[in-house]
Amino acid sequence: MKYELVSGLETHVELSTATKIFCSCTTAFGGAPNTHCCPVCTGMPGALPILNQKVVEYAIRAGLATHCTINEITHMDRKNYCYPDLPKAYQISQFDEPVCEHGYVELDSGKKIGITRIHIEEDAGKLVHERGFTFVDYNRGGVPLIEIVSEPDISSPEEAKEYLEKLQLIMRYIGVSDCKMQEGSMRADVNISLRPVGSKTLGTRTEIKNMSSPSFIVKAMQYEYERQAELLDRGEEIEQATLRYNESENTTSKMRGKEDAQDYRYFPEPDILTVHIPKEKIEEVKASLPELPTDKFRRYVRELGLSESTAKLIYPYRNVARYYETVLSKGVSPRTSANLIVGTVYATLKTEEEKEAFSIAVPEAELALLVSYVDSGKLQASKAGSILLQMLESGKPVSAYVREEDLKGLSDEELKKLCEGAIAANPKAVEDFKAGKQKAIGSLFGFLMKQSRGKADVKKAEVILRELLK
Amino acid sequence: MRDTISILSERLKKREISSVELTKAYIDAISSSDLNAYVHTSFDEALRQAEEADKRLKEGTATLLTGIPMSVKDNISTKGLETTCCSKMLEGYKPFYDATAYAKLRAEGAVLLGKNNMDEFAMGSTSETSYYGAPLNPRDKTRVTGGSSGGGAAAVAAHLAAYALGSDTGGSIRQPASFCGVVGLKPTYGAVSRYGLIAYGSSLDQIGPLANSVKDAAIVFDSIKGRDFRDQTSEETPYTVSDKLEGGGKGLKIGVAKEYFEGISPEMKGCLEGAIAFYEKEGAEIVPLSMPSLGLALPAYYIIACAEASSNLGRYDGIRFGHRAAKYESVDDMIARSRTEGFGKEVQRRIMLGTYVLSSGYYDAYYKKACTLRKQIVAAFDGLFSSCDVLLAPTSPNTAFPLNYTGQNRIEMYLSDICTVPVNIAGLPAISLPCGKDGKGLPVGMQLIGKKFDEATILRAAYTYERGERQEVEELEGGVL
Known part of the structure; x- marks a missing residue:
């Protein structure tokens, strides 16, 4: 039978606030074990949590950027469970009144993946197994997280990957998280169920815990799809269970079944007051949001006239987009500027991190100047590219490579003379052209360019040459 | 004078x-x-603090509390000094920070003598659930001190401290005081920071003074109250109370809700009626209420306190501090064994009760209904206070129980909290002060709720009554000196 995949993601995003969610300890990654700690985040008896207002603000940002409604009244709850990395034996989280609800993330196809809710909570510490002992490091304990719960709107592993990448991009754009999956600052639990194509009822779902890379999510989902489809084909039932994904074997294995489902005994956290978020605050945060990635992409294509492929190479990188838009603010051609960035600058940036950082030796104004020469026909685009390459290496200004007199261009008189010279010097090409080989004119251009040191206007020259060769 | x-x-x-x-x-x-009022003492440190206080006294930078020896309930964190909640679970636990209320007193130069006995994790009304054994009532050593701040009440009554800090979740300061x-x-609730108070019922707990006079209680309260950035539920209190005691009874509207008096002994009723008559004589208006x-x-x-307790006490797992079982097979086993060995029966009962009322399927029937x-209780008090300034009630339906009595009469013990718990439920302030004796010569407490x-x-x-009517307890007069 053919089955349709139904999937929803619960994504944990570590917020990049300077301090933890309930105390003033640093959130810095790493550090010697248990050095970023205090009585509050180690759950010492008598210590009390103080809600970091920045965390609430970041959650509002995340909510607005994913088209959520922001609840003006929200409160924290205790989620009770016992594990050595959770020093209070409860996690302060949110249960029935999360900060944000009812949003969506739009995929390239235009499909909207619904966001059920976004709530704030604290991270747990980390267990370290060494020399036959288990140690606990509470540095990560109390680092603020948001959990973004999607609707079961995802119908393929590729959609899950795109959804996650879009989320990652949005969170980075609005500055609430660096979303570094390898450092664990973004993790996802994937819910999967299958149903016969056309069916409306949901099948029994399994949940794959703690996935930390989009490509592994694709693999895990593919594996789980196959596994469930096989069971269903054999007429067997899917067991509702929590699974772990084994990266090296590309398999899932059961962590716990439905019968071991934990009762978290949620109840309102008495140590933290109900949070009231005034409308003005929401408006203030809304006003401070940057242009969102999807909007930027559309603007690049529709208003700036970039091709989709070029736009896609620029908008995901906040720093590149910022650089690009500063160049454009000097009134130069969006397409030429984009092409020089994508075609030339990118050639010098090896890794994604380098693109993300985008710290290059050419200031925006210098690139704009170079583009303006191309725009006015004074400089050929290819020439501009090679000059830019030299500038990137040397850090010298445009003026070091282009002399003003070179840019004056040629008078019509001078150009005509050059064309005549080119015809005289290339009898073979002229002969070929006259014999019908249109391409032969190319060698005449080559000659012209060499003679004029790139100053000749190709379009004008072509008109003149064709006229002379009639 | 005391x-x-x-x-x-x-x-x-x-x-x-x-x-x-x-x-x-x-x-x-x-x-x-021999009262067993203290479970940990810090005499060397006390003498050092006293020397420091003497310096301040000499320099003229002393306050009313500088150099005065006091004690603190064993559930209030004191840096470097054992703070065990009188539980085996926390045996040997020394906090590395001070509770805010205690730190404020220390900043004034208070001298800490030690930690007072109490019911384990403040769960009880007799202090008999203490891991260290019950403290004895200085008025009658065959009887309990009340609880849970029993050690503090006994210490103050017997001049083993000039005053003490206690905590009150359902009557734990007022009942032992009475x-x-x-x-x-x-x-x-919210007047004094709870930071450093080891939580029992977080939405009910409050630190307060046990003292030899109303004025003393006011002085200590003035010192410890106020907003603390470490406790979000604490609030700004930009006023002092110890300088506003002299107003007398005139113009006071004192409400008397009859339900508070149901089932109390005629002797106790007599004491309280005497107090009511006194206020009337002083020019107060008595407002009969229901x-x-x-x-x-x-x-x-009991539902809310136990629910919160079941969560608050989850952290005692033997991993970072306190008691850890000697033998275990896995982490889960270690936690289970440590808790089974570390917690006394009453604590275990309340953890189980609290866990139950929060469980899925029972939450609505218990916890939610309790909320x-x-x-309703908050609204009822609001109603009463629209026609009076103060409510007068007994602190407890009983005077001090004999030792080892409530162990067999647990429900009766729970029921005996009836006069004190409504105040915690509603977050109101209340004071208990002596108001005569019953037939056995045991002190009766009057409660004034605001x-x-x-x-x-x-x-x-309270000050008006104390000045005019209070019968001093002769045998304990004279004090420590």
Whole structure:
């Protein structure tokens, strides 16, 4: 039978606030074990949590950027469970009144993946197994997280990957998280169920815990799809269970079944007051949001006239987009500027991190100047590219490579003379052209360019040459 | 006259006695006492603090509390000094920070003698659930001190401390104050920082003073109250109360809700009626009232307190501090064994009860319903306070129980909290002060309940009564010196 995949993601995003969610300890990654700690985040008896207002603000940002409604009244709850990395034996989280609800993330196809809710909570510490002992490091304990719960709107592993990448991009754009999956600052639990194509009822779902890379999510989902489809084909039932994904074997294995489902005994956290978020605050945060990635992409294509492929190479990188838009603010051609960035600058940036950082030796104004020469026909685009390459290496200004007199261009008189010279010097090409080989004119251009040191206007020259060769 | 803060402070300032001498006198008294009021003492450190205080007294930078020896309940964190909640679970646990309320007293130069006995994790009304054994009532050593702040009440009554800090979740300051014949103030929820108070029922707990006089209670309250950035539920209290005690009874509207008096002994009733008559004579208006929802407070209290406790006590797992089982097979086993060995029966009962009422399937029937009752009780008090300034009630339906009595009469013990828990449910301030004796010569406590953050009015009413009518307990007069 053919089955349709139904999937929803619960994504944990570590917020990049300077301090933890309930105390003033640093959130810095790493550090010697248990050095970023205090009585509050180690759950010492008598210590009390103080809600970091920045965390609430970041959650509002995340909510607005994913088209959520922001609840003006929200409160924290205790989620009770016992594990050595959770020093209070409860996690302060949110249960029935999360900060944000009812949003969506739009995929390239235009499909909207619904966001059920976004709530704030604290991270747990980390267990370290060494020399036959288990140690606990509470540095990560109390680092603020948001959990973004999607609707079961995802119908393929590729959609899950795109959804996650879009989320990652949005969170980075609005500055609430660096979303570094390898450092664990973004993790996802994937819910999967299958149903016969056309069916409306949901099948029994399994949940794959703690996935930390989009490509592994694709693999895990593919594996789980196959596994469930096989069971269903054999007429067997899917067991509702929590699974772990084994990266090296590309398999899932059961962590716990439905019968071991934990009762978290949620109840309102008495140590933290109900949070009231005034409308003005929401408006203030809304006003401070940057242009969102999807909007930027559309603007690049529709208003700036970039091709989709070029736009896609620029908008995901906040720093590149910022650089690009500063160049454009000097009134130069969006397409030429984009092409020089994508075609030339990118050639010098090896890794994604380098693109993300985008710290290059050419200031925006210098690139704009170079583009303006191309725009006015004074400089050929290819020439501009090679000059830019030299500038990137040397850090010298445009003026070091282009002399003003070179840019004056040629008078019509001078150009005509050059064309005549080119015809005289290339009898073979002229002969070929006259014999019908249109391409032969190319060698005449080559000659012209060499003679004029790139100053000749190709379009004008072509008109003149064709006229002379009639 | 008894050893009140005002008197001792006066003598210290006049240099009639030094803080070191005074502290030594208290240390001697504690050392020769058989009341079991203290479970951890810090005499060396106390003497060092007293020396420091003497310096301040000499320099003229002393406050009323500088150099005065005091004690702190064993669930209030004191840096470097054992803070065990009188539980085996926390045996040997020394906090690395001070509770805010205690730190404020220390900043004024208070001298800490040690930690007072209490019911384990503040769960009880007799202090008999203490891992260290029950403290004895100084009025009658065959009887309990009340609880859970029993050690503190006994210490103050027996002059083993000039005053003590207790905590009150359902009556734990007021009830032992009434049993031991001292003054106990439970401040408005949020008036005093809970930072460093080891939580029992977080939405109910409040630190407050046990003292020898209303004025002393007011002085200590003035010192410990106020907003603390470490406790989000604490609030700004930009006023003082110890200078507003003199108003007298005139113009006071004192409400008397009849439900509070149901089932109390005729002797106790007589004492309280005497107090009512006194206020009338002083020019107060007595307003007869009714609070039919009073009885709802008890189940609401036990559900909410136990629910919060079950969560608050989850952290005692033997991993980072406190008791750890010697033998275990896995981490889960280690936690289970440590908790089974570390917690006493009453604590285990309340953890189980709390876990149950929060469980899925039972939450709505218990916890949620209790929260609804809580709102009703808050509304009922609001109604009462629209026609009076202060409510007058017994602190407890009983005077001090005999030792080992409540162990067999657990429900009766729970029920005996009826007069005190409504105040915690509603977050109101209340004071208990001595108001005569019953037929056995045991102290009877009168409770005055006020509007939120209106400690000033209940203290004024209490002070008026204390000055005019209080019968001093002769055998304990004279104090430590």
